[in-house]
Amino acid sequence: MNKNPIRLGVNIDHVATLRNARGQNDPSVLRLMFEASDGGAQIITIHLREDRRHIRDEDVHEILRHSLVPVNLEMALNDHILDFALKSRPYSVCIVPERREEVTTEGGLDVIKYKDKINQYAKVLKEAGISVYLFIDPEKEMLRHISPDYVDGIEVHTGSYANHFHILRERERELEKIRMVHDLSQDLGLEFHAGHGLNYHNIREFLVFPQLKEVNIGHSIISRALSIGLKNAVREMKELII
């Protein structure tokens, strides 16, 4: 069991996906944002994608204006989105890879290939007072190319852990890869976060990392909210991670 408090970031992109399906303002992203923080979300996470398939520019403005908790903006290495982030100033940014064809963020950032661009983005964001995180696959090699001067930490991609959760040996193999990244992140002075595919069934076994500071969870919480409401769905998740 993790003895450190872990912040719960709730990703509300899917509220916007549902709203956009009918082109009106129902469900209201803002109303659900308040329900999430009422339920105990300590971070509101949103991904402004290049194709604006869910969250849109005006949502980001409204969320930043009204949120009672810090807002974490996920963004790709895109100069327009970088300008947008610098102007709108979320609490933190998590840089993610983005492919238009993907259903959701499918893999981590290639820190080796995009090292210069990542450093350039991280430097200006940091200078603007925005904390910077990188979404990476659980591969130790990636961490060695991160500059702790500009980057505050990493969010490790837990999709593979989630996909292999039900086969014990495979789950343990995934946890071991993540453990190596967790340990190295501490040696490098990088904060350790996690996200993707985490749900009510697999979260507890994930809490073995003593320095885990934040988890970002979207799909499972929003799905559960259809049955019990978002406030209760967030509360249930909070009870599991405390």
Ligand code: PXP
């Ligand atoms: N973290 C990052 C960087 C993501 O891109 C996503 C998906 O938008 C999440 C966390 C949340 O993943 P899920 O919706 O599977 O909980």
